[in-house]
Amino acid sequence: MRHxxxxxxxxxTVSDGYGDLVTRRTGQAVRQAIExxxxxxxxxxxxxxxxxxxxxxxLSCADEIVGRLLRExxxxxxxxxxxxxxxxxxxxxxxxxRHRLAVVVQDAGGALDVVGALPDAAxxxxxxxxQAGTAAPEDVARRLDLAPEVARAALDELLxxxxxxxxxxxxxxxxxxxxxxxxxx
Amino acid sequence: xxxxxxxxxxxxxxxxxxxxxxxxxxGAERLLFDAHATQWASPYGLLGLLVAGQAQVERRRERAxxxxxxxxxxxxxxxxxxxxxxxxxxxxxxxxxxxxxxSGESDVLLEVTPVRGADDVHGVVDRIQQRAAAILSRELxxxxxxxxxxxxxxxxxxxxxxxxxxxxxxxxxxxxxWRRTLKRRVVVIAVADAGIGFRRSLEATQAKRYGDRWSDGxxxxxxxxxxxxxxxxxxxxxxxxxxxxxxxxxxxxxxxRSGTARFTLVPPWDDDVPLAHGxxxxxxxQVLMIIPAQNGGAAGHAAH
Numbered sequence: 474m475r476h477x478x479x480x481x482x483x484x485x486t487v488s489d490g491y492g493d494l495v496t497r498r499t500g501q502a503v504r505q506a507i508e509x510x511x512x513x514x515x516x517x518x519x520x521x522x523x524x525x526x527x528x529x530x531x532l533s534c535a536d537e538i539v540g541r542l543l544r545e546x547x548x549x550x551x552x553x554x555x556x557x558x559x560x561x562x563x564x565x566x567x568x569x570x571r572h573r574l575a576v577v578v579q580d581a582g583g584a585l586d587v588v589g590a591l592p593d594a595a596x597x598x599x600x601x602x603x604q605a606g607t608a609a610p611e612d613v614a615r616r617l618d619l620a621p622e623v624a625r626a627a628l629d630e631l632l633x634x635x636x637x638x639x640x641x642x643x644x645x646x647x648x649x650x651x652x653x654x655x656x657x658x
Numbered sequence: 659x660x661x662x663x664x665x666x667x668x669x670x671x672x673x674x675x676x677x678x679x680x681x682x683x684x685g686a687e688r689l690l691f692d693a694h695a696t697q698w699a700s701p702y703g704l705l706g707l708l709v710a711g712q713a714q715v716e717r718r719r720e721r722a723x724x725x726x727x728x729x730x731x732x733x734x735x736x737x738x739x740x741x742x743x744x745x746x747x748x749x750x751x752x753x754x755x756x757x758x759x760x761s762g763e764s765d766v767l768l769e770v771t772p773v774r775g776a777d778d779v780h781g782v783v784d785r786i787q788q789r790a791a792a793i794l795s796r797e798l799x800x801x802x803x804x805x806x807x808x809x810x811x812x813x814x815x816x817x818x819x820x821x822x823x824x825x826x827x828x829x830x831x832x833x834x835x836w837r838r839t840l841k842r843r844v845v846v847i848a849v850a851d852a853g854i855g856f857r858r859s860l861e862a863t864q865a866k867r868y869g870d871r872w873s874d875g876x877x878x879x880x881x882x883x884x885x886x887x888x889x890x891x892x893x894x895x896x897x898x899x900x901x902x903x904x905x906x907x908x909x910x911x912x913x914x915r916s917g918t919a920r921f922t923l924v925p926p927w928d929d930d931v932p933l934a935h936g937x938x939x940x941x942x943x944q945v946l947m948i949i950p951a952q953n954g955g956a957a958g959h960a961a962h
Contacts (some may be wrong), residue, residue: 488780491780493783495780495809497821529787529809529813531809531813532810532897532900533813536893559803560802567900568896
């Protein structure tokens, strides 16, 4: 999993004096830098974007950095957003609702959730997988008391939107990000 | 030839149309803005005055005249708000400009600040977070999330100038007591420019859709209600919608005036009209945001 520290990207692409992700121009510069870094990886590698050192995130930057990345690269790889504040989350929710997109987020304690536009059934299924780790469709249906076809449709939707991964008949959220040695940009 | 334009005694959004009427559509004469009897001006009023001065300079290549308020306290407030630093470029000032020392904590959360590009927006957001967070929390009872949303709204409003006005604009932020109807402390953000306005900004992409109905009013509706932008990118046009949502959550007021129309998101404590047409023509766009103290906000002091 590639770890992208937004403060670091902001400092090397725009200015080392900035602590806020505001303005469309800044968002574009940061997104383009992220795209250059991701181009070094093969498709399919999950990218973890870390908001931990970002103060203010406005809607223009939320749109450029999250909305546009998901629109243009969401089919090629999964994204996990790390360490969002409530205000970051609100801005991202706002722009993703408009694009009918959703993204996996991970808090400081490692808990996973989804932000953005997602039907209730799929959101519940994601919640169950986030707790269980991985599960087969019938286990999900039993755990949530859903009809099997409803659970399967929700899983298919989550898979299609890059919010879960599938492996040998079971489904689960992207592997949680763990800080440590490894590629970082 | 010089024509006198009276600056209202109490100059804010309520008296702005009277001021715009006085400024008129713009003729050949030099304008003298007479503020000698002005007792108070909100940030919205001060920015409106700058816009009128800027438009005059662009039209005549000559600064307008401005007589300063006679009341020393009023002139001092204008100085503390940073008005005179910007005004000297657009007005020949008549009267003694008070000298004010830079103060720490103040009801002026952000002096009148020019916005020309993205760097200015970064500067505004940085300063408002450094200086205003504690005040917004203590005096208005806004929680941390709302304070960050406040910076977001400010950023989006300022970017409207950068992206659409085609000229520079200004922003100012202040807290004061809202004596009229609300009787609570409020924070007021004013953002204004003398640029091309909403109708001209959206004309190329929207005018055909509206046909004969295309006007300043429909342009404001398209931008504020439908989230329309002049850019084809589906991610554009979210800024004003985001501001509306933020202010709606905190029972705030949003008013956007452009050309001859004004759109207002009217909170329960206000009696403004949602859309006003046929107003006196005024250059550019003027945005007003008012956020009232929430439960838990301290009682205010300086009343207006």
